[in-house]
Amino acid sequence: MLVMRRREGESILIGDDIEIQILHAGPSRIKIGITAPKCVPVTAKEVKLVRQQNVAAAQTRSVAALRAMLDQLSARPGGEK
Amino acid sequence: MLNQPCMTTAQTTTLLRCETRYFGPVEYDDGSVLVFPDGVPAFEEEKRFIAIHQPINEPLIFLQSLSRPDVCFVTLPVLAACAGYQTRIAPEDLDALGLETREQPVIGRDVLCLAVLCVEENAPPTANLLAPIVVNLRTRCGRQVIQTDSRYSHQENLPVAEAACS
Numbered sequence: 001m002l003v004m005r006r007r008e009g010e011s012i013l014i015g016d017d018i019e020i021q022i023l024h025a026g027p028s029r030i031k032i033g034i035t036a037p038k039c040v041p042v043t044a045k046e047v048k049l050v051r052q053q054n055v056a057a058a059q060t061r062s063v064a065a066l067r068a069m070l071d072q073l074s075a076r077p078g079g080e081k
Numbered sequence: 082m083l084n085q086p087c088m089t090t091a092q093t094t095t096l097l098r099c100e101t102r103y104f105g106p107v108e109y110d111d112g113s114v115l116v117f118p119d120g121v122p123a124f125e126e127e128k129r130f131i132a133i134h135q136p137i138n139e140p141l142i143f144l145q146s147l148s149r150p151d152v153c154f155v156t157l158p159v160l161a162a163c164a165g166y167q168t169r170i171a172p173e174d175l176d177a178l179g180l181e182t183r184e185q186p187v188i189g190r191d192v193l194c195l196a197v198l199c200v201e202e203n204a205p206p207t208a209n210l211l212a213p214i215v216v217n218l219r220t221r222c223g224r225q226v227i228q229t230d231s232r233y234s235h236q237e238n239l240p241v242a243e244a245a246c247s
Contacts, residue, residue: 029230046227049235050212051123054225057199057209058124058152066141066155066200 099131101145102153107133114147115216118177121225122212127152130223132193132216142195144214154214156195160188162208162239168194170215174226178217186215193218197225199236211235 004012011021017037024031034042095111115130126148133143140161146152159166172182178192186192193216196208210233216223 044227044229046211046229046235047122050209050225050227053199053209053212053235054121054123054154054197056201057154057197066138 099145099147100150101133101143102151103143104133104135107131107145113221115144115221115223117223117225119224121154121214122227124152141198144195155198155200156214157198157208157239158188159194159196159208159210159213162196163210163233163237166194166210166233168213168215168226169228169230170226171229174215174224178215178222178224178226179220180217186217191218192216196237198239206239207236208239209235210237 006012006022008022008025011019013019017035018040019035021033021035022030023033036042096108097111098106098108101107109131113131115132117128117130119125120127124146127146129147130144131147133145134141140158142156142158144154144156159168166188168185168188170178170185175182175186180186180191188194193214195214195216196210197212197214198206198208200206211231212225212227212235214223214225
């Protein structure tokens with residue numbers, strides 16, 4: 001991973017037409033501005049992770065696998081140990 | 082079927098029928114439908130779900146899409162997945178859900194808050210506590226809320242019996 005140090009107001013260029021500017025740096029979060037062509041999707045990484053997780057969640061599971069999981073869950077009231 | 086006394090429009094009960102992924106045909110009350118105006122990530126077209134819970138499968142809640150029988154999320158109330166769970170729902174998401182934006186909703190009083198489970202063969206089940214499914218109990222409007230400021234992961238391990246014994 002390339003690591004660069006930047007201050008507020010400074011930018012990073014990726015290729016010719018993507019610019020990432022540091023707008024504000026606070027103690028625990030930073031605010032960045034992104035300029036990119038419309039064809040480049042820009043999303044928070046969490047969005048992609050959640051999409052992938054939903055696809056996996058919707059595909060998996062036989063009821064048998066579910067039951068096995070249920071038996072393991074300590075959260076289940078009266079669940080078998 | 083979820084039987085929270087929330088919907089005021091369903092004066093006359095109309096029973097409808099849908100196919101489900103796990104339970105064959107199921108009858109449901111039109112007033113119990115949960116509406117997700119934006120769908121859920123990766124399933125943006127699925128806007129109407131019913132919540133199925135059965136005593137035998139406590140405490141699981143199955144979120145079944147009404148338009149696609151093959152789409153059913155197995156979920157767990159977040160507090161069952163993680164005792165002491167705290168939401169950090171952004172004001173924009175609270176607004177989209179029709180909730181008060183100045184404070185976090187109370188789970189169980191204001192909202193139903195569910196973690197989507199991922200159960201794969203030969204792997205421990207995980208719960209998505211980063212992005213819970215939040216349903217406004219008053220309006221039955223739902224949304225999967227991606228909490229960017231959360232301390233939870235999209236793949237949290239569930240408490241298992243071994244851990245509970247220690």
